[in-house]
Amino acid sequence: MVVIIDYGMGNLFSVQNALRVLKADAVISKDPEDLKNASHIILPGVGAFPDGMKNLKASGFVEILKREVLENKKPFLGICLGMQMLASIGEEHVKTEGLGLIPGAVRSFQVPEKEFRIPHVGWNDAYPTEAGKVLFDGVDQNVFYFVHSYHFVPDDTSTVAAWCDYGECFVAAVRKDNIFGVQFHPEKSQKNGLMVLENFLKA
Amino acid sequence: MLKKRLIVSLLLQNGQLVKSVGFHDYQIVGSPQIAIQFFNAWAADEIIFLDISTSCEYTDLVRKDSVFPELSSLIEIVKNSAKTCFLPLTVGGGVRTIDQMRELFLSGADKIAINTQAVRTPQLIAKAAERFGNQAIVVSIDAKRNNAGGHEVFIDHGKEATGLNVVEWVQQAEILGAGEILLNSIDQDGRLSGYDLSLIRCVASAVTIPVIALGGVGKWEHLVDGVRAGASAVSAANIFHFTEQSTRQAKKHMAEAGIDVRL
Numbered sequence: 001m002v003v004i005i006d007y008g009m010g011n012l013f014s015v016q017n018a019l020r021v022l023k024a025d026a027v028i029s030k031d032p033e034d035l036k037n038a039s040h041i042i043l044p045g046v047g048a049f050p051d052g053m054k055n056l057k058a059s060g061f062v063e064i065l066k067r068e069v070l071e072n073k074k075p076f077l078g079i080c081l082g083m084q085m086l087a088s089i090g091e092e093h094v095k096t097e098g099l100g101l102i103p104g105a106v107r108s109f110q111v112p113e114k115e116f117r118i119p120h121v122g123w124n125d126a127y128p129t130e131a132g133k134v135l136f137d138g139v140d141q142n143v144f145y146f147v148h149s150y151h152f153v154p155d156d157t158s159t160v161a162a163w164c165d166y167g168e169c170f171v172a173a174v175r176k177d178n179i180f181g182v183q184f185h186p187e188k189s190q191k192n193g194l195m196v197l198e199n200f201l202k203a
Numbered sequence: 204m205l206k207k208r209l210i211v212s213l214l215l216q217n218g219q220l221v222k223s224v225g226f227h228d229y230q231i232v233g234s235p236q237i238a239i240q241f242f243n244a245w246a247a248d249e250i251i252f253l254d255i256s257t258s259c260e261y262t263d264l265v266r267k268d269s270v271f272p273e274l275s276s277l278i279e280i281v282k283n284s285a286k287t288c289f290l291p292l293t294v295g296g297g298v299r300t301i302d303q304m305r306e307l308f309l310s311g312a313d314k315i316a317i318n319t320q321a322v323r324t325p326q327l328i329a330k331a332a333e334r335f336g337n338q339a340i341v342v343s344i345d346a347k348r349n350n351a352g353g354h355e356v357f358i359d360h361g362k363e364a365t366g367l368n369v370v371e372w373v374q375q376a377e378i379l380g381a382g383e384i385l386l387n388s389i390d391q392d393g394r395l396s397g398y399d400l401s402l403i404r405c406v407a408s409a410v411t412i413p414v415i416a417l418g419g420v421g422k423w424e425h426l427v428d429g430v431r432a433g434a435s436a437v438s439a440a441n442i443f444h445f446t447e448q449s450t451r452q453a454k455k456h457m458a459e460a461g462i463d464v465r466l
Contacts, residue, residue, distance in 0.1 A: 010308065010335075011308055011309075011311065011312070011313055012309075013282070013285055013309070013310065013311045014285055014289075014311055014313070017285055017286050017289075017311075018289060020286075021289075046308070046313070046335065046336055046338075046339055047334070047335050047336040047339070048333065048336050051333075051334070081336075113411040114408075114411060117411055117412055117413045117435055118411065118412065119337060119338040119382050119383070119412070119413070120205065121208075121338065121382070121383060121413050121435070121436075122205050122206055122207075122208045122248065122413075122435070122436065123205070123206040123208065123248055123465040124204065124205045124206065125204065143206070143465050145248075145290075145291055147291070147313070147314075147338045147339075147382075148338055149336075149337055149338055149382075165204065166205055185291070185313075187289065188289060188290060188291045188313065189289070190243075190289050190290065191289075193289065194289065
C-alpha cells in the first residue's frame with residue numbers, strides 16, 4: 001500500500017489519481033500510524049516551506065516518517081515542496097529547519113530576473129545522472145512540469161538524480177538510498193511523469 | 204531549456220463550455236469533461252478553467268438530459284477533470300475567499316486565478332500567496348484600451364471599470380505575491396485578429412513573473428506573435444474547440460517558427 005501523506009498542503013488527489021491509473025493501491029492519510037503499514041510513502045506538497053514544516057510537525061508525522069524511512073528503509077518520494085523538505089534547512093521567507101533526510105539547503109534562484117522569470121513555471125528538460133537511473137529508467141522524453149521559486153541545493157552532489165537548467169543549473173531530482181525527491185510534478189507531467197512514478201513504485 | 208507553454212482556456216457557464224466574443228456573446232460549445240480529455244491527449248501544456256457564470260441558480264440551469272450528465276458545480280467539474288487530466292489545472296471565476304481556494308486545491312486545482320476580488324481587496328493576493336505559495340496564485344486581469352493609449356483594468360466580467368492602469372496593477376500584484384499574470388484583452392476577445400501585442404509588451408516589461416497572454420487568437424501565427432511580444436505562455440479558448448488535434452497543430456506551428464515547445 002502506498003501512503004500519501006496529508007498534512008494540509010497541496011494537491012493530494014492528483015497524486016492519488018495518477019497512482020490509480022498505474023493500478024497502485026494508494027491511500028491519502030492524516031494518520032501517522034498508517035506509515036507503519038505502508039510499502040511506499042509519498043510526501044506531496046505545494047506551498048511555502050515554513051508552513052509545510054509547521055503542518056507536518058503539527059500532524060505528528062515527522063518522527064514515524066523518519067523511522068520508517070531511515071530504519072525500515074521504506075521507499076520514500078518527496079514531490080515539489082515534499083522534496084524540498086528533505087533538506088536540512090529552508091530559506092524561503094524565514095530560515096526553517098527541514099527533515100534533514102538529505103543534507104542541504106533550499107534556496108531561491110539567483111538569475112537575471114527579466115530573462116528568467118520566477119516562479120520557474122512550465123515544462124523543462126531534466127538531465128538524469130547515474131544516481132537517477134532508477135527513477136528515470138525507460139522515460140521516453142525527460143520533459144516535466146515544474147512550478148517553484150526555490151530549489152534544493154544538496155551538500156553532496158552525488159545525491160543529485162537529475163539536473164535542470166534555468167539560468168543556473170539546479171537540482172530536478174535527488175536520491176539517497178531509498179529516499180527519492182523530484183522538484184517537478186510527475187503527476188502533472190503526462191506519460192513521462194507517470195513513468196517516473198511507476199519506477200518509484202518498483203523501487 | 205524552459206519551453207514556451209500553450210495553455211487552453213476553457214470558459215464555463217452554468218456547467219457548460221462556452222465560447223465568448225467581446226465578453227458578452229456566449230455560445231455553448233460542449234461539455235468540459237469531453238474537452239479536457241481531448242486536450243490532455245493533444246499535447247496541451249496546461250488547462251485553465253474560468254467560470255464566468257453570473258447566475259446564482261447554477262444548478263437549476265444544468266441540463267440533465269444530455270448524453271454526458273452535466274456536473275452541477277465548479278468543484279465537481281474540477282474533481283472530475285483531475286481524474287483524467289495529468290496536466291496542470293488552473294481554476295478561476297468567482298473565487299473570493301481563502302476557504303474557497305482551499306476547497307478547489309483539494310478538488311484537484313494546481314493553481315487558482317483571482318480577478319475581481321483581487322482588485323477589491325488586494326490583500327487577498329498576499330494572504331493566498333502566504334498560504335498556498337506564490338506559484339499557486341495567478342492574478343487574472345481583463346484589460347481594455349482607453350482613449351489615452353493605455354489600458355484600464357475591468358472587473359466583474361468586464362462590466363466594471365476600476366480606473367486602475369494595467370501596468371500599475373500588475374506591479375502591485377507582483378509585489379503582493381502573484382505567481383503569474385493571466386492577461387486577457389476585452390477588446391480582442393473573440394475577434395480572431397490576434398493578441399493586443401502592445402498590452403503584452405507593456406506588462407511583460409513591467410513585471411518579472413510569467414505572463415500568460417489571452418484574447419484574440421484567430422490563427423496559429425498569433426500565438427507566435429504573443430511569444431515574441433514577451434509572453435511566457437500563450438493561451439486561447441475559442442479557436443481550439445473546432446478543429447481536430449487543434450493544440451498539437453498549434454504547437455507544430457510554433458515549433459516551425461523556431462519556438463521551443465514540448466511536442
